[in-house]
Amino acid sequence: xxxxxxxxxxxxxxxxxxxxxxxxxxxxxxxxxxxxxxxxxxxxxxxxxxxxxxxxxxxxxxxxxxxxxxxxxxxxxxxxxxxxxxxxxxxxxxxxxxxxxxxxxxxxxxxxxxxxxxxxxxxxxxxxxxxxxxxxxxxxxxxxxxxxxxxxxxxxxxxxxxxxxxxxxxxxxxxxxxxxxxxxxxxxxxxxxxxxxxxxxxxxxxxxxxxxxxxxxxxxxxxxxxxxxxxxxxxxxxxxxxxxxxxxxxxxxxxxxxxxxxxxxxxxxxxxxxxxxxxxxxxxxxxxxxxxxxxxxxxxxxxxxxxxxxxxxxxxxxxxxxxxxxxxxxxxxxxxxxxxxxxxxxxxxxxxxxxxxxxxxxxxxxxxxxxxxxxxxxxxxxxx
Amino acid sequence: xxxxxxxxxxxxxxxxxxxxxxxxxxxxxxxxxxxxxxxxxxxxxxxxxxxxxxxxxxxxxxxxxxxxxxxxxxxxxxxxxxxxxxxxxxxxxxxxxxxxxxxxxxxxxxxxxxxxxxxxxxxxxxxxxxxxxxxxxxxxxxxxxxxxxxxxxxxxxxxxxxxxxxxxxxxxxxxxxxxxxxxxxxxxxxxxxxxxxxxxxxxxxxxxxxxxxxxxxxxxxxxxxxx
Numbered sequence: 001x002x003x004x005x006x007x008x009x010x011x012x013x014x015x016x017x018x019x020x021x022x023x024x025x026x027x028x029x030x031x032x033x034x035x036x037x038x039x040x041x042x043x044x045x046x047x048x049x050x051x052x053x054x055x056x057x058x059x060x061x062x063x064x065x066x067x068x069x070x071x072x073x074x075x076x077x078x079x080x081x082x083x084x085x086x087x088x089x090x091x092x093x094x095x096x097x098x099x100x101x102x103x104x105x106x107x108x109x110x111x112x113x114x115x116x117x118x119x120x121x122x123x124x125x126x127x128x129x130x131x132x133x134x135x136x137x138x139x140x141x142x143x144x145x146x147x148x149x150x151x152x153x154x155x156x157x158x159x160x161x162x163x164x165x166x167x168x169x170x171x172x173x174x175x176x177x178x179x180x181x182x183x184x185x186x187x188x189x190x191x192x193x194x195x196x197x198x199x200x201x202x203x204x205x206x207x208x209x210x211x212x213x214x215x216x217x218x219x220x221x222x223x224x225x226x227x228x229x230x231x232x233x234x235x236x237x238x239x240x241x242x243x244x245x246x247x248x249x250x251x252x253x254x255x256x257x258x259x260x261x262x263x264x265x266x267x268x269x270x271x272x273x274x275x276x277x278x279x280x281x282x283x284x285x286x287x288x289x290x291x292x293x294x295x296x297x298x299x300x301x302x303x304x305x306x307x308x309x310x311x312x313x314x315x316x317x318x319x320x321x322x323x324x325x326x327x328x329x330x331x332x333x334x335x336x337x338x339x340x341x342x343x344x345x346x347x348x349x350x351x352x353x354x355x356x357x358x359x360x361x362x363x364x365x366x367x368x369x370x371x372x373x374x375x376x377x378x379x380x381x382x383x384x
Numbered sequence: 385x386x387x388x389x390x391x392x393x394x395x396x397x398x399x400x401x402x403x404x405x406x407x408x409x410x411x412x413x414x415x416x417x418x419x420x421x422x423x424x425x426x427x428x429x430x431x432x433x434x435x436x437x438x439x440x441x442x443x444x445x446x447x448x449x450x451x452x453x454x455x456x457x458x459x460x461x462x463x464x465x466x467x468x469x470x471x472x473x474x475x476x477x478x479x480x481x482x483x484x485x486x487x488x489x490x491x492x493x494x495x496x497x498x499x500x501x502x503x504x505x506x507x508x509x510x511x512x513x514x515x516x517x518x519x520x521x522x523x524x525x526x527x528x529x530x531x532x533x534x535x536x537x538x539x540x541x542x543x544x545x546x547x548x549x550x551x552x553x554x555x556x557x558x559x560x561x562x563x564x565x566x567x568x569x570x571x572x573x574x575x576x577x578x579x580x581x582x583x584x585x586x587x588x589x590x591x592x593x594x595x596x597x598x599x600x601x602x603x604x605x606x607x608x609x610x611x
Contacts, residue, residue, distance in 0.1 A: 161583050192469035192582075195574060221586060265583055283584045288449020289467075290580065 012113055012121030024124070027153060027324070028317060031126050032106055034152055038145055040104035040128045045085040047108070051075040056303040057084030058271035064111045066121075078110035083312060084300070086129050091304035099132030099308075106317075120318060127294070127314030134298060134309030136245060139278050140252040142311045146292060147261045149315065150282060155323055157285035160261055163268030164246040165275045165295070170239030171213045177204055185214065190269050194218055209234050221265040223250065242277070249278060270295060280313070284323045291319050333357030335376065337369035338383035347383045388431050389588050392451035393418060394439035398573055401476040402455045409599035411592065431588075443468055443576065452581035452589060458571035459550050463511045469582050471593055472575040474600045479552040481514060483566040486539045489546075490563045497565055505545045508538035515548035518568050536560040 009015070016024055032042065051067060054077050066078040079085055082105045094101060106126045113119045128145060130138050143160065150158050168189060172182050181204050188197040197218055201211055213235065220226055230243040246264070253259050262280075270279045270293060279295030294313025301308040336348040336358050348358035359378060361369045366382060373380040393399050399418030407413045412427040418436055425434040435451055443466035446454040454468070457477050461470065485493075485500060493499035501519070505526045509515040512530045519526045529544055536556055538544040550571065551557055557564060575596055582589060 159584060192471075192579070195470050195473045198473075221583075263583075268583075281583075283580045285584065286449075288447065288578055288580055 010121075012119060014120070023321060024317065027320065028106055028124070028126065031149055031153065031315070032104065034149060035104040035126075035128055035145075038102070038128075040102040040130075043086060043089060043103050043105055045079070045082070045089055045105075045107070048076045048078050049085060049088075051077045053088050054080060054084055057081065057087065057300060058274040058297075064113070066110045066112050079107070080111050081109055082107050082125055082127060082314065083129060083297070087300045087310070088304050090131055090308070091301055091306035095306060100138065101131040102128065103131070104128045124317035125314045126317055127312060129310055129312035131301070131310040132308050133311075134296075136248050136252065138309075138311050139245075139249045139296060140256070142294065142313055143249070143253060143262070143278075143280060144256055144258055146280070146282060146294065146313050146315075147258050150284075150291070153320055153324065155284050155291070155320070158261070158291065158323075159263055159283055161265045161268050161281050161283060162246065162250065162262050163264070163266050163270075163279045164242045164277065165269055165272055165279055166242030166277055167235075167239045167246070167266055168217055168269060168272070170236045170242060171217055173238065174236035175204075175206070175210055175214075186272065189214075189218055189267070190272055192218070192267060213239075217266055219267065221263065221267065223264050226264040226266060246278060274300065277311070282315075287319060287323050289319065291316065291323060333359060333378050334381040335359050335361050335369060335373040335378040336381045336383060337361035337363070337366065337373075339364050340383070344383045347381065351381070387585070387588060388426070388428075388433050389453070389585070389592065390433045390435060390451045391592075392435045392437050392442045392445040392454035392456075394442055394455060394457075395419065395436055396439065398439055398455070398457060398477045399436065402474075402573065405474060405476070405596065405599050405603065408603060409592075409595040411595065440464070446576050446578050449578045449580060452578050452585060453592065454576045455573055456576055457550075457573055458569070459511065459514075461574060461576065462514050462569070462571075465513065466576075467579065468576040469579055470574050470576055471582075472597055472600060474573040474575055474596065475604050477573040478570065479550040480564075480570045481511065481548065481550055481568040482564045483518070483546055483548055483568065484536075484551070484557050484562040484564050485546045487561050487563050489539075490565060500546075500565060506543070507546055507548055508535055508544035509548040510535060511548055511550075514568065518548065518566075536562055 036042065054065060058081060065080055068076055070076055086103055086105065090101060104127065106124065108122055109125050110122050113121050128142065130142055147160060172186060175182060185197065185200050188200055197214065201214060206214065216229055220229055227247060230240065230247065250259070250262065253262055268279055268281055270281070274297055275295040276298040277296030280293065281290040282292040284291045292313055292315035296311040298309040301310060333356055334351055336344045336351065338344045344360060348360055351358035361372065363369065370380055393402050395418050403413055403416060403418065412430045412432050416425045416434055423436045435445060437445055439457060440460050442454040442456040443461055443464040445451040446468045447466040455474065459479065459481055490500065501522055501524055503524050506529060507515050507519065507526050508529045508531050510531060510533070512528045516528050529538065531538060535547045535549045538547060539562065540560065551564065554564060575593065577589065
């Protein structure tokens with residue numbers, strides 16, 4: 001049989017039909033409006049940029065980028081996430097704006113995935129970045145916003161897992177191992193490969209406190225347990241102060257009445273080299289991957305020549321829609337019909353002005369207009 | 385209703401050993417068979433569902449969250465590179481991932497790996513990513529030929545120069561006049577978890593992980609005591 005490439009689309013991308021597009025835009029608008037109400041201003045950046053720009057951020061992994069070459073031989077890439085382009089934008093065009101800067105976005109992003117993985121290669125990310133404030137209040141604001149956005153969207157059963165990569169960094173730095181060993185242990189922690197971690201602990205002969213601390217990093221979770229571990233003492237200095245910060249952030253969230261949505265898990269590391277402080281992921285019942293994620297990345301803007309602390313998060317709109325299982329609400333409005341086109345067109349304008357959709361009927365047969373209105377769920381407005 | 389915990393179990397021999405470990409760990413097992421037409425077994429009272437999957441599919445079920453936990457061989461995990469958490473070495477299903485060659489070729493290479501592993505080799509395997517990564521690390525560009533079974537046939541039929549495959553006793557290799565020349569890694573069954581389930585349903589998962597851990601240790605001790 002003839003292979004009809006012209007009728008199909010590549011794996012990992014998709015069309016949204018009218019109902020789906022309606023649901024998509026509706027939730028997108030609600031969330032973006034909410035960000036704006038919190039004082040976050042929307043920015044729009046190019047869909048593709050130079051590869052070098054993206055290589056400064058998370059997802060430096062070349063394999064996950066869609067790359068192509070322009071006519072001058074420069075390597076371009078489709079954006080795989082929005083934080084790095086925003087960092088570039090802030091470091092170049094928004095340098096003179098008062099700090100802190102609050103920016104938000106809603107954008108298609110692109111990641112190369114093996115087709116058999118069953119993942120989207122193009123999807124919508126909505127997110128915020130709070131730049132120029134390195135304090136704990138900024139951490140709390142972004143976490144609170146993440147929780148409130150999920151509540152606003154109507155996700156019923158969700159939790160934010162809260163980690164702190166500086167704890168792990170502190171413990172790793174105090175291991176006194178060759179770089180190669182640190183990298184291997186980091187890899188095992190990142191992929192949560194506890195089997196490999198154990199064999200590396202054996203291999204490098206780590207004992208006593210070092211061993212206990214590594215094991216704790218991989219498995220410790222729950223507020224009480226993590227805080228008790230912090231008080232036990234013996235942690236390297238960087239790790240101890242990072243944990244203290246985590247506790248402060250959590251206390252603030254509790255004071256804001258948001259404590260129930262958060263749990264501690266030091267195993268959450270996300271993109272480890274890129275984040276510098278708190279990190280978090282949002283999980284929803286029945287979804288096999290995180291719904292949202294973010295954290296503090298104080299080192300990124302420096303790479304663009306404008307050292308600035310920053311924290312933010314992004315949310316996957318397709319995943320959110322999957323959790324909500326939502327279809328667009330029923331279409332409402334009028335089918336405006338009648339023998340005179342100028343008349344119906346004038347009437348339709350009035351209807352639209354009142355905020356209700358008005359669809360023009362292209363014909364003069366009333367019976368046909370009635371039938372069409374019924375089929376499309378519209379009310380017929382017959383103008384004599 | 386009690387929240388159900390879903391565990392993906394591989395069909396076949398690995399699945400049989402997995403079942404005996406479940407039994408040892410005090411998890412429900414009665415009536416579960418890994419070679420049956422029935423593929424889903426539920427224990428509503430205990431809150432368990434078992435999915436019987438093809439071994440290579442276990443990481444996929446777990447990665448996508450169709451199962452919270454799964455039991456899969458390290459060989460399969462290394463090939464799948466699924467985004468799952470690897471929690472426990474369960475200690476059974478031991479095998480090795482090896483490079484093997486026809487005896488004659490090994491003799492021509494005068495028993496030296498560096499003479500044998502040259503650029504341009506044709507490599508037959510069920511594990512194309514594992515094989516590609518191994519030869520990549522050696523800096524040898526090779527041609528990988530993906531097969532679905534009876535890999536040992538490929539060199540005899542002239543389809544490939546060497547194979548990358550798992551061996552447990554080495555008998556199959558011997559019977560087909562093949563020699564193991566490199567052991568890439570050794571493999572056992574692992575307990576894996578979906579990364580969201582591990583965090584969202586931790587309270588549910590934790591006792592199961594602990595029970596399996598204990599059972600795997602007991603099993604190991606029993607084997608040591610017997611030998």
